[in-house]
């Protein structure tokens with residue numbers, strides 16, 4: 001088992017140098033984020049993550065949630081940790097002041113969520129969903145819905161869920177069957193939802209479910225979906241607690257990882273219908289649900305970065321203590337006993353894990369910053385530009401970071417050797433916990449379709465071209481002149497950006513001519529996009545580090561680590577980017593293999 005030490009210097013550097021929190025803090029709505037406030041929040045969050053959440057991670061995995069007579073019990077310590085979380089006011093950190101939140105930038109809330117998700121990813125899912133529900137109610141709820149639910153969701157006193165999936169409706173939400181029948185001011189909902197995270201639990205006295213359902217007579221497919229708020233306990237108009245609603249948890253799923261997060265099968269309306277209220281208008285459900293889903297997709301990508309960080313820390317600690325063989329790096333005549341950290345291949349793996357975690361963090365923070373700018377920039381044209389970039393980045397962050405998290409967790413097992421495969425060390429938990437991020441919030445395949453079919457095709461490639469132009473600007477003469485370390489990265493970055501530019505134009509034209517062929521190359525295109533954009537952010541970090549080193553010699557070790565991490569990413573990851581072009585263009589080969597041939 002291993003502990004967790006929040007990487008505060010890395011987090012602060014990514015916020016400042018990569019994602020530009022200084023600029024964000026000057027935007028309207030973010031002015032509470034002074035540098036001192038940011039430091040104080042990060043320090044306090046680090047303490048909470050390290051002391052309260054991390055120690056519960058392994059026990060959560062071993063014990064899991066239990067259900068008896070419809071009552072779900074979370075693992076020992078979770079209830080107390082959640083109460084402390086709410087009491088400390090962590091839930092409302094990134095939520096708007098008008099809604100009762102602290103109104104701090106999403107980027108800062110993202111850094112804090114990274115710490116919760118590194119320390120205890122199963123726990124972190126509960127506030128993650130609650131905050132998404134609060135945002136939904138704040139933005140789209142009626143005055144009554146806001147009065148009844150918003151304060152409780154913002155504080156975390158009640159928790160929230162997303163209810164989309166049904167047995168026949170996973171990726172295809174248009175197949176949702178849950179029925180909603182109007183009954184006066186309310187609707188009565190009937191049907192079954194599966195895989196609902198924190199759908200039932202003992203952390204809070206009430207749960208507010210955001211549920212997609214179909215009103216009688218609505219059009220077929222996703223155009224006929226409406227969104228409802230359905231509380232576990234009904235709430236009277238004066239806010240006092242009402243009767244138990246007609247929702248029952250039928251089962252907890254036994255699953256590969258995140259055991260402490262209850263994954264529930266929920267039955268609605270077994271008696272006379274679960275009573276809910278409509279959000280917005282009928283048949284706008286999917287559009288409104290996307291409000292929750294976009295933020296959640298960013299957060300799932302963040303989970304990849306968070307688990308990568310945790311797995312890296314564990315691998316580093318193990319590599320410092322495990323002794324095996326005499327490293328070739330040991331000098332002749334030196335009898336010192338050296339741990340495996342000194343073997344060149346172990347150093348390669350560790351540096352790779354460290355730079356992959358860093359790259360995933362940079363990408364997630366950068367995307368969060370685009371959302372902050374899209375909301376707070378005083379200029380409407382700039383707001384639209386940032387929104388377009390955030391939209392482009394969301395599927396990339398979700399899918400690419402999820403893959404990074406899983407790959408790094410797998411490398412952690414490799415560094416542990418056989419002990420990594422044994423549950424006792426806890427290395428396997430990170431791998432099992434990381435795996436779900438590739439699946440939920442829209443599988444990685446759905447993200448790749450979204451990137452090519454919507455984000456690239458719809459605007460004729462404009463958002464991607466604008467990003468590519470900005471990436472090329474870094475690759476200018478100034479960078480190489482002031483920063484010798486950047487000079488090593490530069491040729492890899494240039495070639496990788498060229499490949500992304502080529503692939504983007506190619507795939508866009510291909511999608512117009514034959515969408516199926518283009519979509520068969522969408523996953524490698526997403527991988528290319530993630531690698532290049534994260535590589536660009538790592539290069540930005542390297543430049544910023546070199547400039548920091550020139551100003552402040554006391555930062556020498558930090559600067560060297562940043563530079564070498566970025567160089568590693570360039571030589572090992574960016575260098576492979578052009579090799580993805582044939583796979584991106586290889587859709588015809590995939591489709592030539594007929595379904596009957598499998």
Ligand SMILES: Cc1cc2nc3c(=O)[nH]c(=O)nc-3n(C[C@H](O)[C@H](O)[C@H](O)COP(=O)(O)OP(=O)(O)OC[C@H]3O[C@@H](n4cnc5c(N)ncnc54)[C@H](O)[C@@H]3O)c2cc1C
Nearest residue numbers: 162163164165170171195196197263440441442443445446
């Ligand atoms: C632990 C856990 C927690 C979850 N939490 C929640 C929750 O809180 N709320 C909620 O509503 N749901 C939740 N889910 C459900 C999750 O979002 C779905 O599992 C996911 O969206 C995939 O749906 P599916 O499982 O039906 O897979 P399917 O849709 O059956 O997909 C199977 C495979 O087919 C591929 N595929 C399907 N359609 C396409 C397509 N059009 N193009 C290309 N490939 C395609 C997929 O990529 C995948 O590889 C959770 C699931 C799990 C396991």
